[in-house]
Amino acid sequence: MTENPFPLDRDDLLKAYRIMRTIREFEERLHIDFAKGDIPGFVHLYAGEEASAAGIMMHLKDNDRIASTHRGHGHCIAKGVDVHEMMAEIYGRSTGACRGKGGSMHIADLSKGMMGANGILGAGAPLACGAALAAKVRGDGGVGISFVGDGASNQGMFLESLNLAAVWNLPAIFVVENNGYAESTARDWAVAVDSYIDRASGFGLPGVTVDGTDFFAVYEAAGEIIRRAREGGGPALLECNMVRFYGHFEGDAQTYRAKGEVEAIRASRDCIKIFAERVIEAGVISRAELEAIDKEVLDLIEDAVRAAKSAPLPAPAELLTDVYVAY
Amino acid sequence: MARKISMKQAINEALDLEMTRDPSVIVMGEDIVGGTGSPGEDDAWGGVLGVTKGLHAKHGNRLMDTPLSESAYIGAAIGAATCGLRPVAELMFIDFMGVCFDQIFNQAAKFRYMFGGKAETPVVIRAMVGAGFRAAAQHSQMLTPIFTHIPGVKVVCPSNAYDAKGLLIQSIRDNDPVIFCEHKNLYGLECDVPAESYAIPFGEANVLRDGGDVTIVSYGLTVHRAMEAAEALAKDKVEAEVIDLRTLSPIDWDTVIDSVERTGRLVVVDEAHPRCSIASDVAAFVGQNAFGALKAGVQMVTAPHVPVPFSPVLEDLYIPNAAAIADAARRTLAPTGTSPRSIAA
Numbered sequence: 001m002t003e004n005p006f007p008l009d010r011d012d013l014l015k016a017y018r019i020m021r022t023i024r025e026f027e028e029r030l031h032i033d034f035a036k037g038d039i040p041g042f043v044h045l046y047a048g049e050e051a052s053a054a055g056i057m058m059h060l061k062d063n064d065r066i067a068s069t070h071r072g073h074g075h076c077i078a079k080g081v082d083v084h085e086m087m088a089e090i091y092g093r094s095t096g097a098c099r100g101k102g103g104s105m106h107i108a109d110l111s112k113g114m115m116g117a118n119g120i121l122g123a124g125a126p127l128a129c130g131a132a133l134a135a136k137v138r139g140d141g142g143v144g145i146s147f148v149g150d151g152a153s154n155q156g157m158f159l160e161s162l163n164l165a166a167v168w169n170l171p172a173i174f175v176v177e178n179n180g181y182a183e184s185t186a187r188d189w190a191v192a193v194d195s196y197i198d199r200a201s202g203f204g205l206p207g208v209t210v211d212g213t214d215f216f217a218v219y220e221a222a223g224e225i226i227r228r229a230r231e232g233g234g235p236a237l238l239e240c241n242m243v244r245f246y247g248h249f250e251g252d253a254q255t256y257r258a259k260g261e262v263e264a265i266r267a268s269r270d271c272i273k274i275f276a277e278r279v280i281e282a283g284v285i286s287r288a289e290l291e292a293i294d295k296e297v298l299d300l301i302e303d304a305v306r307a308a309k310s311a312p313l314p315a316p317a318e319l320l321t322d323v324y325v326a327y
Numbered sequence: 328m329a330r331k332i333s334m335k336q337a338i339n340e341a342l343d344l345e346m347t348r349d350p351s352v353i354v355m356g357e358d359i360v361g362g363t364g365s366p367g368e369d370d371a372w373g374g375v376l377g378v379t380k381g382l383h384a385k386h387g388n389r390l391m392d393t394p395l396s397e398s399a400y401i402g403a404a405i406g407a408a409t410c411g412l413r414p415v416a417e418l419m420f421i422d423f424m425g426v427c428f429d430q431i432f433n434q435a436a437k438f439r440y441m442f443g444g445k446a447e448t449p450v451v452i453r454a455m456v457g458a459g460f461r462a463a464a465q466h467s468q469m470l471t472p473i474f475t476h477i478p479g480v481k482v483v484c485p486s487n488a489y490d491a492k493g494l495l496i497q498s499i500r501d502n503d504p505v506i507f508c509e510h511k512n513l514y515g516l517e518c519d520v521p522a523e524s525y526a527i528p529f530g531e532a533n534v535l536r537d538g539g540d541v542t543i544v545s546y547g548l549t550v551h552r553a554m555e556a557a558e559a560l561a562k563d564k565v566e567a568e569v570i571d572l573r574t575l576s577p578i579d580w581d582t583v584i585d586s587v588e589r590t591g592r593l594v595v596v597d598e599a600h601p602r603c604s605i606a607s608d609v610a611a612f613v614g615q616n617a618f619g620a621l622k623a624g625v626q627m628v629t630a631p632h633v634p635v636p637f638s639p640v641l642e643d644l645y646i647p648n649a650a651a652i653a654d655a656a657r658r659t660l661a662p663t664g665t666s667p668r669s670i671a672a
């Protein structure tokens with residue numbers, strides 16, 4: 001048996017791969033079904049960015065909370081939200097994670113520590129501070145993690161949260177998922193500093209930048225930051241530089257991207273391919289093992305779509321329910 | 328010369344004409360140009376739904392993309408307005424108003440009064456309103472009554488391309504802050520629009536249909552549902568007068584009161600939630616000022632007191648429809664005492 005050079009054992013490596021593959025297939029399938037007209041509303045795909053969600057969430061338990069973004073499917077899956085419930089939600093069915101009332105942009109599962117995808121840019125950062133505050137008050141060692149895009153990192157809510165987390169010494173972690181674009185606008189135009197580490201240090205937080213397409217880089221940096229936060233060491237910022245395989249949302253013609261850009265990143269910066277090559281090359285996992293997972297994931301997604309399509313629609317009375325706990 | 332163009336094109340044309348006429352007009356917003364700093368095509372988006380497409384080619388840097396920082400750029404538009412520019416700032420979805428509301432209700436809205444009449448803040452904030460886009464709770468609200476509540480801001484919500492063009496031109500020329508609400512499900516709707524420039528004054532409602540039996544007042548998308556209801560009622564020999572308010576602050580009380588005094592019956596249709604809405608505002612005003620003319624209780628047809636649901640089957644129930652409006656009109660015509668309580672709040 002070859003020696004395992006990775007900081008995860010075989011089971012965890014397989015688990016990480018399964019998470020990333022599940023996200024990828026989920027998104028690839030939505031891409032196809034959206035084009036067919038099967039899916040209503042705005043859908044923002046996480047394909048290409050899987051290593052960030054997986055590398056971070058591998059460290060988390062259900063009492064660790066995450067506040068996600070509009071591009072939330074990957075965060076949900078990595079945090080353990082049920083794929084069938086997610087698919088049903090996106091199809092607007094009563095069996096969905098939010099009973100069809102939220103849709104793609106608002107999937108949540110509080111029991112899994114998934115505080116919700118969010119349609120308002122930057123709004124997750126204060127909420128994650130709240131999760132971190134609750135963990136600190138309870139003393140349960142939990143952390144609150146806010147995901148934010150490069151574009152949304154320009155929101156006052158986000159910047160205020162950095163300061164709040166610092167002065168309250170919260171177990172809060174701010175993950176900037178830098179995919180180079182905010183809608184059609186380039187990150188480098190909209191953010192005046194070269195590195196988010198500069199922003200973090202301006203607020204008195206440690207910051208780390210990693211190649212977000214390298215699962216192991218994300219995993220190790222996140223592990224260190226999360227451990228520190230759990231031990232009372234306070235907040236930190238993690239910048240994951242990554243790539244977006246599809247448009248801003250489904251239906252985006254992406255004429256603002258360079259010719260050949262998407263093909264090039266798919267060929268050279270596919271985080272799943274990079275992961276697979278490394279674990280196979282190290283002789284720790286075989287290609288056959290990964291292919292077996294691929295097959296299971298495909299079946300899972302197929303089943304989720306089939307179930308979603310045949311699930312009941314919300315009953316008309318649902319329109320008026322769940323506005324308040326009591327009224 | 329009039330041609331058929333969509334509301335989207337009409338808004339684009341109004342911006343183009345005003346930018347051409349007045350060099351102090353600048354336009355800003357997120358991805359309103361699109362592709363800024365990106366390696367591919369410039370002017371790639373022209374706004375998230377393409378409303379400002381092509382304007383950058385013509386007006387260059389007077390169209391400005393912004394970072395995703397509504398508080399900062401909406402505030403900057405307001406500040407620049409007090410210093411001689413006429414900024415038109417696009418806040419993609421009105422739901423994002425929460426992010427920058429202070430700049431609007433504590434700043435822009437207050438300057439004129441608070442500074443003893445010395446300030447002018449000629450800023451226009453354009454934003455998409457309304458449900459029906461399957462865009463769920465945070466991208467589908469009306470929120471119009473939130474703004475009409477605030478003295479110092481004007482609130483406009485056109486129902487068609489012709490009004491959109493004339494009202495936007497008026498908004499840009501107006502010397503007060505204007506919230507210009509564009510219903511996203513009206514963007515594609517076409518009507519005859521003159522190519523030349525024209526302004527529609529604020530506070531002038533449009534009577535779309537004459538009728539002596541019942542008055543139906545609305546604005547925005549639901550004006551079209553009101554017209555459908557009127558057609559259905561006409562088949563039953565009930566003639567409805569349909570009034571499109573067009574501007575909500577200021578609001579044309581005279582046209583509403585005049586109509587109710589003739590018909591004696593009023594249905595107010597509002598895509599906003601029922602409590603403290605445009606509908607309840609109109610109902611209260613008529614109750615106070617034309618009580619003697621009323622032959623039946625005023626009926627409100629609104630969205631329910633719930634957030635906008637995602638699932639299309641629920642969202643379709645959420646939006647006031649023609650059948651509900653016609654039913655409400657029939658209730659005003661039923662003998663008194665038989666009208667059931669309307670929408671639970």
Ligand SMILES: Cc1ncc(C[n+]2csc(CCOP(=O)(O)OP(=O)(O)O)c2C)c(N)n1
Pocket residue numbers: 044070071119120121122148149150151152153179181182183248357395397419423426
């Ligand atoms: C407060 C607010 N402003 C604007 C938007 C519209 N919007 C949705 S996603 C997006 C771009 C986000 O870019 P980024 O934060 O980099 O995330 P990415 O989409 O790249 O994952 C914009 C402008 C919004 N949803 N909320």
Ligand SMILES: [Mg+2]
Pocket residue numbers: 149150151177178179180181182183
């Ligand atoms: Mg981005």
